[in-house]
Amino acid sequence: MPPRSKLGEIPRQEMPTRSAEERRKDFKEVPTGYTEEQALKEALRCLDCKVPHCMEGCPAKVKIPQFIGLVAEGKFLDAAKKIKETNALPAACGRVCPQETQCEERCVVGKKFEPVAIGKLEMFVADYERKHSEHEDLKVEKNGKRVCVIGAGPAGLACAGDLIKLGYDVTVLEALHTIGGVLMYGIPEFRLPKELVAHEVENLKRDGVKFKINEVAGISLDFGELRKEYDAVFLGTGAGLPVFLNVPGEHLCGVYSANEYLTRVNLMGAYKFPEVDTPVIRHKKVAVLGGGNVAMDACRTAVRLGAEKVYIVYRRTEKELPARLEEIHHAMEEGVEFRFLRAPLEIIGDENDNVVAIRTQVMELGEPDEDGRRKPIAVEGKIEDIEVDAVIIAIGTTPNPLIARKVPELKITKKGTYVIDEETGETSMDGVFAGGDAARGAATVILAIGDGKRAAYGIDKYLSEK
Amino acid sequence: MGYKIVEREQWSEKVFMMKVVAPDIAKHRKAGNFIIFRLNEVGERIPLTIADADTNDGTIMIVTQDVGYSTAKLMELQVGDEIMDVIGPLGQPTHIEKHDGIVLCVGGGVGIAPLHPIAQSHHNNGNKVVSILGARDKSLIIMEDMMKKISEETLICTDNGSYGEKGLVTDMIKRVYEKGEKISEVIAIGPAIMMKFVAKLTKEYNLPTTVSLNPIMIDGTGMCGCCRVLVGTETKFACVEGPEFDGHLVDFDLLMKRQAMYKKEEHECSLKLG
Ligand SMILES: Cc1cc2nc3c(=O)[nH]c(=O)nc-3n(C[C@H](O)[C@H](O)[C@H](O)COP(=O)(O)OP(=O)(O)OC[C@H]3O[C@@H](n4cnc5c(N)ncnc54)[C@H](O)[C@@H]3O)c2cc1C
Numbered sequence: 001m002p003p004r005s006k007l008g009e010i011p012r013q014e015m016p017t018r019s020a021e022e023r024r025k026d027f028k029e030v031p032t033g034y035t036e037e038q039a040l041k042e043a044l045r046c047l048d049c050k051v052p053h054c055m056e057g058c059p060a061k062v063k064i065p066q067f068i069g070l071v072a073e074g075k076f077l078d079a080a081k082k083i084k085e086t087n088a089l090p091a092a093c094g095r096v097c098p099q100e101t102q103c104e105e106r107c108v109v110g111k112k113f114e115p116v117a118i119g120k121l122e123m124f125v126a127d128y129e130r131k132h133s134e135h136e137d138l139k140v141e142k143n144g145k146r147v148c149v150i151g152a153g154p155a156g157l158a159c160a161g162d163l164i165k166l167g168y169d170v171t172v173l174e175a176l177h178t179i180g181g182v183l184m185y186g187i188p189e190f191r192l193p194k195e196l197v198a199h200e201v202e203n204l205k206r207d208g209v210k211f212k213i214n215e216v217a218g219i220s221l222d223f224g225e226l227r228k229e230y231d232a233v234f235l236g237t238g239a240g241l242p243v244f245l246n247v248p249g250e251h252l253c254g255v256y257s258a259n260e261y262l263t264r265v266n267l268m269g270a271y272k273f274p275e276v277d278t279p280v281i282r283h284k285k286v287a288v289l290g291g292g293n294v295a296m297d298a299c300r301t302a303v304r305l306g307a308e309k310v311y312i313v314y315r316r317t318e319k320e321l322p323a324r325l326e327e328i329h330h331a332m333e334e335g336v337e338f339r340f341l342r343a344p345l346e347i348i349g350d351e352n353d354n355v356v357a358i359r360t361q362v363m364e365l366g367e368p369d370e371d372g373r374r375k376p377i378a379v380e381g382k383i384e385d386i387e388v389d390a391v392i393i394a395i396g397t398t399p400n401p402l403i404a405r406k407v408p409e410l411k412i413t414k415k416g417t418y419v420i421d422e423e424t425g426e427t428s429m430d431g432v433f434a435g436g437d438a439a440r441g442a443a444t445v446i447l448a449i450g451d452g453k454r455a456a457y458g459i460d461k462y463l464s465e466k
Numbered sequence: 467m468g469y470k471i472v473e474r475e476q477w478s479e480k481v482f483m484m485k486v487v488a489p490d491i492a493k494h495r496k497a498g499n500f501i502i503f504r505l506n507e508v509g510e511r512i513p514l515t516i517a518d519a520d521t522n523d524g525t526i527m528i529v530t531q532d533v534g535y536s537t538a539k540l541m542e543l544q545v546g547d548e549i550m551d552v553i554g555p556l557g558q559p560t561h562i563e564k565h566d567g568i569v570l571c572v573g574g575g576v577g578i579a580p581l582h583p584i585a586q587s588h589h590n591n592g593n594k595v596v597s598i599l600g601a602r603d604k605s606l607i608i609m610e611d612m613m614k615k616i617s618e619e620t621l622i623c624t625d626n627g628s629y630g631e632k633g634l635v636t637d638m639i640k641r642v643y644e645k646g647e648k649i650s651e652v653i654a655i656g657p658a659i660m661m662k663f664v665a666k667l668t669k670e671y672n673l674p675t676t677v678s679l680n681p682i683m684i685d686g687t688g689m690c691g692c693c694r695v696l697v698g699t700e701t702k703f704a705c706v707e708g709p710e711f712d713g714h715l716v717d718f719d720l721l722m723k724r725q726a727m728y729k730k731e732e733h734e735c736s737l738k739l740g
């Protein structure tokens with residue numbers, strides 16, 4: 001193994017990125033990926049700590065120093081295998097995980113210098129593997145037991161991937177016509193190319209996972225019947241129900257949930273309209289309400305659809321923005337204007353009920369509350385109108401209540417999430433497991449993957465003891 | 467693997483019926499349910515009511531009016547062709563109660579198609595159905611025989627008098643009301659503007675009224691809110707909480723404005739039809 005560099009000797013390798021000028025006009029991916037030389041160099045920055053704190057920050061417990069060591073030796077395919085031991089979707093995670101609050105936050109190098117670019121290396125390795133190797137066929141003896149996974153998002157895919165390796169007969173049911181959950185309908189192409197997700201799904205199919213699209217469990221399929229048909233069920237149905245604001249004017253033409261806006265553009269490909277049949281309106285001035293990843297994706301999508309002005313309207317300040325840092329920077333570079341300390345009061349329409357402005361209350365930060373977050377409070381009498389012709393609401397989503405409403409045995413919390421066992425992921429209903437956003441509310445891809453794996457373990461335990 | 471069309475009938479210049487093989491949907495569907503179809507890779511997702519189903523041959527029946535690009539494209543398909551995606555049954559089934567008075571079923575144009583399974587269900591549950599079928603002209607009155615089969619009485623009217631009585635469905639409702647027979651429930655399905663005026667009239671008469679709304683939809687499973695409608699003071703997602711609602715509480719003006727939101731884009735898309 002090549003010797004690791006001395007602390008701070010090599011600077012963190014910058015990821016080559018297309019210019020804001022160029023990328024504003026299309027939906028192609030923004031970073032272009034490390035070169036092999038860059039990956040080799042970045043890998044040398046890792047100190048191969050005896051106690052790797054980075055791993056504590058990774059919800060999937062990827063063996064980080066080990067895979068980076070393999071990268072440093074130029075064994076990129078082995079590095080990919082190492083990651084895949086615990087994370088089935090590295091191409092996605094390398095791109096969308098908030099590394100700055102997970103693995104990279106704990107990186108020792110980061111105490112004095114920039115942390116090792118773990119996410120970028122993960123992305124490089126996954127991309128390298130996709131281009132340079134064939135999927136190895138899975139050799140495993142079938143155990144004859146059948147498991148149904150409802151929802152084909154990261155949680156469901158991770159659960160299915162682990163179960164198939166354990167010999168189960170796995171069928172995944174998906175309500176939409178495409179597999180991937182938020183990875184397909186939510187996160188845009190410019191951040192996560194859809195072919196990467198399709199590739200992972202293809203591999204799962206080759207492993208023997210069966211997929212049935214257009215199946216809405218709970219509406220078009222009776223949940224009770226499903227439960228009887230399979231030995232166990234996993235609910236990975238996500239948190240897809242958009243929360244509206246409950247302010248006047250929410251029904252006006254030009255007001256969207258981020259889910260609608262992003263579904264049109266990503267899942268239905270409306271940015272190619274009229275080449276595809278689903279339309280999206282190309283608004284001139286757009287306000288996006290919220291400050292998370294969803295809000296960043298929506299505002300950058302609006303930029304790419306040709307809006308002249310795009311605003312992020314957020315109740316707190318830049319420091320509190322929950323989105324990934326990289327995405328916030330990208331949005332700023334692409335010309336999105338941030339209006340901090342503004343809370344929406346009303347959406348104003350013209351005589352035809354088209355949006356013309358959003359009225360906001362100017363806020364200031366008050367004392368820190370119990371979680372240490374400073375609460376925004378209204379500055380009395382300070383109201384500001386922002387002239388826009390569209391408003392996209394990205395203030396959160398909650399679990400879809402469809403199944404829980406029909407199956408009273410399934411206990412849910414006040415927030416609508418499934419109550420589950422911490423160790424196995426089992427719900428209050430015998431043989432039914434849950435995880436991902438359906439069990440924790442809107443969270444992250446990697447947590448959903450972790451939950452899917454936990455449930456696979458839980459299901460295996462449940463069915464082995466039966 | 468797609469969904470095969472096994473029967474196709476042209477009922478008028480723009481209205482046509484298709485039977486599509488979808489055994490699971492045929493088996494599970496109830497009155498009031500709808501499907502969403504997507505023609506091909508580049509297709510949009512379009513909602514259509516399940517007008518009837520046959521569990522023996524596993525088919526569902528859809529009836530459509532060619533109003534724009536996707537319905538025109540659907541109309542081009544012939545027996546043997548396949549539709550790429552058919553998702554359903556979606557939406558809440560119709561709420562059926564045993565009534566002592568008549569159930570007045572009012573259908574406007576292609577709205578007669580979604581009306582049929584609801585009227586049929588009332589009929590099968592022992593309710594006395596009286597139907598009013600209305601349209602602009604004769605060619606748009608559809609499913610007359612199917613409706614007559616399940617109705618005690620069927621009144622037909624056209625705007626221009628080319629078939630049945632000359633007049634609007636509201637005129638027919640007035641007539642039935644004035645005859646004095648007890649009306650337990652009115653069900654009205656058709657263009658939003660028609661439902662609006664029916665609801666206005668039945669409110670005066672104090673008759674419980676159910677309407678089936680047709681906002682623009684995408685997923686049809688409750689994840690986008692594109693289909694949201696205002697019912698009383700509440701926001702409802704028509705795809706999962708509807709599509710049937712209390713007609714006296716629905717904000718029809720808003721529905722119509724939101725339905726017209728993509729007018730410009732729809733026009734652009736239709737240019738592809740040449
Ligand atoms: C726009 C956007 C951007 C995001 N950006 C990031 C990011 O940068 N980094 C990050 O880590 N996280 C991000 N997230 C969050 C992350 O995507 C989610 O936490 C993650 O996808 C949750 O995975 P899941 O499998 O639990 O659910 P989902 O991905 O929501 O998948 C659930 C699937 O279940 C299907 N389903 C639901 N109900 C049924 C039913 N009854 N029958 C059949 N199928 C059903 C749905 O159609 C869906 O495909 C983002 C989310 C959004 C919306």
Ligand SMILES: Cc1cc2nc3c(=O)[nH]c(=O)nc-3n(C[C@H](O)[C@H](O)[C@H](O)COP(=O)(O)OP(=O)(O)OC[C@H]3O[C@@H](n4cnc5c(N)ncnc54)[C@H](O)[C@@H]3O)c2cc1C
Pocket residue numbers: 500512513514515516529530531532533534535536537538576579580679680681682683709725726727728729732733736
């Ligand atoms: C629950 C439900 C059940 C329906 N059942 C039927 C049915 O059984 N038969 C039938 O013919 N139609 C039905 N519709 C309406 C049908 O979905 C629309 O006519 C269709 O979406 C038009 O698509 P298009 O691409 O052909 O036309 P477009 O070019 O998209 O639109 C043409 C015109 O139709 C209006 N329009 C677009 N989408 C809708 C919509 N979803 N609802 C109402 N108007 C719309 C537009 O404003 C425009 O004026 C139903 C709608 C819903 C929501």
Ligand code: FES
Pocket residue numbers: 682683684685686687688689690691692693694703704705706
């Ligand atoms: S169509 Fe998306 S929520 Fe109803």
